[in-house]
Amino acid sequence: MPEIKVFSRAEVAKHNTEDDCWIIIDGAVYDVSTFAQLHPGGSQILIELGGKDVTEDFYGLHRQEILIKYAPRLKIGTIENEVAQVTMPVPGDLSTVPFGEPSYWMGFKSAYFNESHTRFRKAVRAIYDEIKPDAILAEDQGTYPSKELYMKLGEAGILASQIGPGPWLKGLKLPADIKPEDFDYFHELIAHQETARLGTPGFADSISSGYSIGLPPIFNFGSPALKAKVVPEVLLGKKRICLAITEPYAGSDVARIRTTATRTADGKHFILNGVKKWITNGAFADYFTVAARTEKGITMFFVERDDNIETKQIKTSYSPAAGTAYITLENVKVPAENILGKEGQGFQVIMYNFNHERWYICGAMTGATRVVIEECFKWANQRKVFGKRLIDQPVIRNKLAAMVSQLEAVENWLENITYQMCNMSYEEQSVRLAGPIALLKYQCTRVAHNVSDDACQIFGGRGITKTGMGRNIEAFQRTYKFGAILGGSEEIMADLGIRQAMKFFPKGAKL
The missing domain is CATH 1.20.140.10 (Butyryl-CoA Dehydrogenase, subunit A, domain 3)
Known part of the structure; x- marks a missing residue:
């Protein structure tokens, strides 16, 4: 970062040529001489504004994050006796814009929220502010969140905070060091709202949607052994899971699903065949919570990815980062103990x-x-x-x-x-x-x-x-x-x- 000096406006006005171009934004001086050639709008725009205060022009055309991104390289000084008027955000800060936060965080009293909720919101927002550049990049490029990022969110308690209060949180770290026994649905509500605040819908669903609906059937209806294995893996970001119910033939009318599960002769396994569609996170999931039809009716299964499971990306209105998938199950062998709940009672598991x-x-x-x-x-x-x-x-x-x-x-x-x-x-x-x-x-x-x-x-x-x-x-x-x-x-x-x-x-x- 260049050495920061103090200049007068008259001094800055002298730097107004193609090879020597300075501008003023909110009392700060930026040397854009070399950057002008990289400017998306062309160099001429910056050169024409050389030596001038372009604060109004800048904020009429650019988001503040652009200034934050390039300031370390381009800022060379400040204008003497002038104080910046624009507040630069700090990670985790709450908004001071009217209605930019729910009423409690705007100074109103609340019958529901307390100090722990305020700490929690700030802590979650700070984590998301840190990864926001990665989120925007993934959203634009349509890339899935890396395993490293997913594990980072798991270790920080972000994943667990979106799953709801319960015994599965025991022993886990949560944002703002909230104790698992003190975590309530208001904390979880904040977690979902903060994830959405990223402004990257596809990426947000890639780190919140699949497992928040795919994991509950495991900890609510899975066997003790299955819960002990799967729940910690998913909450810590080591494995990813999704819910696979919807099919080309059945959406809200779950009773019409056609995927079948046939018990083997020895009774120890089921063979699953069928297709699932519009499955969020299905493209990169390690585990699948699958609804299939057995001779006793609709049944829910926990299924691990193998070579008999094919997942294809579906193009939707939002970013491919969400991993929305078309899933083909072809002779997938699943242990009978992987039934969630009881055979034929899958509808109750789904509705739960x-x-x-x-x-x-x-x-x-x-x-x-x-x-x-x-x-x-x-x-x-x-x-x-x-x-x-x-x-x-x-x-x-x-x-x-x-x-x-x-x-x-x-x-x-x-x-x-x-x-x-x-x-x-x-x-x-x-x-x-x-x-x-x-x-x-x-x-x-x-x-x-x-x-x-x-x-x-x-x-x-x-x-x-x-x-x-x-x-x-x-x-x-x-x-x-x-x-x-x-x-x-x-x-x-x-x-x-x-x-x-x-x-x-x-x-x-x-x-």
Whole structure:
């Protein structure tokens, strides 16, 4: 890094040629003489601005991370008697932008959150801030997270924090040194929201989605030996697992799956044959939690990858980093003791985790939606159109108001349901919360749809551009529909919510 000196504005103004080009950004002086040739917009743009203060131009065209990336190489000094006006982020910092955080972190009082939740959010965010450059690169290039990164996240407790409170956390390190016995669903909610805040939907699912739905059937229904082997491996990032239920013929209608499992003559194994489709993380998973049909009905199996399992990448709306796969099972031999639960009772195993899966999707959706709203606030404050900031236009304030009011409503509903989860047994949750969670998921994805639409309008062309200022907006509008389909489509969620409510409808109630 060049030696930092103090300059006057007059001194900087002299450096305005192709071979000697300096610029000022927020009171700091940058020598871009050699960098100009590498500038994506061409060298002429920088040369024309040589010797000038380009703060407004810079923040009208670039995200702050660009400055953070190149400052160590290009910054040579500061302007005398001037103080930087732009706050440079520190890893783990919470946002100070209005509605950039849930209300508790904006200074409001909360009946749910405490100091440990604040520490936990900051610790998780700091870890993600550190790996964000890798996440963006993987998202853009469509590469899977490396085994080294996966193990790093496992050792830091990031993976375990997205799986929920329970005995499986015993002995594990968690972010902010939260004790496993103190870890609750609010901590887990924060973990899902922070993962979504990365703004890299495909990569986020590569480190959170597959195992968070593929592992619970193991620790809830696996044999003691299977749990002892698999659960620690997955939570520490040594192995990766996914849930393989959906097929080309069956999505939400699980009863229609065609994959078969035939018991061998000696009764010690099952032979699995069939195909699975749209399996998140399936392309790189080591283990598969598979639904198949036996002579007794739908049965869940734990399956280890072998040469009889073929996985092919499926191209979807978001990055290949998620490893969404088409899986072919051809004469896959599985030990009978790898049945999860009981033969023929796989539907119960599948349903057991649906509430949790849908709830965590709500957490991810609210986290991603909040990032979009924060970015809209920032952009509206710094972007000038027709001589005014966007925020000075009533129509823009109206869009922000609509976005905020919708998100804050579902966020509060989500916190209330999370509180119920903390104070109900899993069995009680299954009975009382299935409907409310389904309706919440429906509303979260509807809100995401509305927010995405308004955000794209606020960002204009940048909102449909994969790089630059509107990167997060473009990624969100391209991928928010995943939440509206996965874990149960909006239509099914809406219907389920009302059908569940009718189970409690009082007999004889009339107008």
